[in-house]
Amino acid sequence: MAANSYQEFLGDFEQTIREATSRLQQISADDSARSGGDEWSRKQILGHLIDSAANNHQRFVRGQFTEDLVFPGYEQDQWVSAQRYNDEPWPNLIELWRAYNLHLLHVVSAIPQPVLTQTRDKHTLDQIAFKTVAPNTPATLEYLIRDYLDHLKHHLDQIWRDLWPTPTNN
Secondary structure, three states, X not given: OOOOOHHHHHHHHHHHHHHHHHHHHOOOHHHHHOOOXXXXXXXXXXXXXXXXXXXXXXXXXXXOOOOOEOOOOOOHHHHHHHHOHHHOOHHHHHXXXXXXXXXXXXXXXXXXXXXXXXXXXXXXXXXXXXXXXXXXXOEOHHHHXXXXXXXXXXXXXXXXXXXXXXXXXX
């Protein structure tokens, strides 16, 4: 996790959404639906990121009002399969992903600093985080939020793979 200020993190989050939206719009409908064997297609990866936004939305809101960070996980393969993302028009998926993440950016930018940095002894980040936290190590809501963006960037890199070189991070 980058040791930058939360304001810099929010700027990075917004820039990621805006740049990724532009790049996603350059992908053809055919390329978006193509998958490699057992791998998800680009549509399914973006669908997974929409599912991640939906699940983390409630975590980011609820985490402001609880003494712990205990949240349920979800069966990502089942979610992707049930929603049949390959049958959804590519522009609709892009717009939903963009709008949902801009809303999440709004939500996480409004969380008071003491709530963001409050350490919680009880959490499930050993099970639900992209970069897990040991169950006996305290965690913060800010960690979960930053972890969300790391997860998002990881999957965007999968979408870009074989299309364009991965951009260098600052």
